[in-house]
Amino acid sequence: MPSALINVPKKAKRGDVIEIKTLMSHIMETGYRHTASGDVVPRDIITSFTCRFNGIEVFRADLYPAIAANPFITFFATVTESGKFEFEWIGDKGFSETASASITVE
Amino acid sequence: MRIALCIALLTAMAGAALATEISLDQRRSGYSFMSADTKAMQDEDTANPGMLFVLDGEALWKRKAGSADKACADCHSDARVSMKGVAAHYPAFEKTLGKPVDLEGRINLCRSNHQQASPFAYESRELLALTAYVAQQSRGVPIAAGDDPDLAPFVEKGHALFVQRQGQLNLACANCHDDNWDKKLAGSPITQGQPTGYPLYRLEWQALGSLQRRLRACITGIRAQAYDYGSPELVELELYLMTRARGMPVETPAVRP
């Protein structure tokens, strides 16, 4: 199972804008490389990343082969209540991974 | 054009006499030659892609393997305690073999002897991950390889390889990394070649890689035939480099361009 690293503060004050950092293990094979014998190395990338907070989408991204291996994506979110961030990566060859992180809002 | 430039520069270097070893106060990690952006990637664990491999290694540490059905943790329990400082002493002398083994070699010996499992292939994700997890437990610990007197002849062999000219460019490691580390080759700084952060994440590789991989790429770069993975020459070079970096803190998993 591929590893993911998520950085979400454990606590925040109501209305805070927090930074979320995500790092997902993936080769991001572009589909533009060739082996020494000339065969195309088939594309194998993550195509979509979604972050939801308590079920509601807060951030989403479409990724292309120009995103570096082991995609690192950081963004922001306003928190108004305690709850759970859920992250989902979807890609070629049936790739589908999830992770989550909880935050307490005071 | 790039090759022509390299050859011009390297020919200039080839004229210089070999200098002595870099003194302790002059030793500089490859980190200090990097841009602020690349340093930032290493500085924060959640931004360092090498940490993904460390996480994989942590999972492997606890996973039972082989016909002995034992995990690393079954003998060594908590790596954060048992493996602290260990990587700073590798390559280490292995009495049963009468020669030094590097950390990758030690892990594979453990697999064959104690787990009765097949060794991991060099540069496999598993071997890199487990090595990175073990080495990360020594992060910040000063490198102290080569203390064992049994290692002395092997350190000397590694040193001999380091200063021996070879390949079509007729260059020794020392020509760049002892004599010209404050200069540039094409656009890139020539570093001292201090192996402080292996296995490390190279932006070029877009993956974690071992010191042996780096040495093989260097040797190919001077147009010499690279030694095979696991060969005594590569382990001796690793050993010499680690003694040459004595006192420098372990950075695993480092990030390099």
Added chain:
Amino acid sequence: MANSEHTRRTFFGLTGGAAALVIVRPVDATPAMLSAAIRNVVGEANVRTGKVKLDIPPLVENGNTVPMTVSVTSPMTADEYVKSIHVFNEKNPQPNIGNFYLGPRAGRAQVSTRIRLADSQKVTAIARLSDDTFWSATADVVVTLAACTEEAI
């Protein structure tokens, strides 16, 4: 005449051979591909310069992993926010780098990632605001060739 005919045949023969080698390298995106990719996002709307800040090192150590941050000047309120940020390049095999969809819940219109640049080139970020206006910023990046890289796979 016979001689020049012979020369022409030799010439075509050589170019045929060269073409067979060239396909091993992916072709760069053409300016037409880049403008088509941008049209796909903005339609017929006018794209103005401003509001968007594109932070990317002007000189990078390795084109395989280039850190990039896009931020947009916006209060990020329910009425006035950034809907999306789209990043394009000039000379990779494909013009798109990524599309990032935000909303008022994002709090701050800023996204960072790491990208691949096959060569020195321009990178353009376009933001779509909640009033459906488009704003952009462009940066030039020089990708240096490292001296000691490994051979390709």
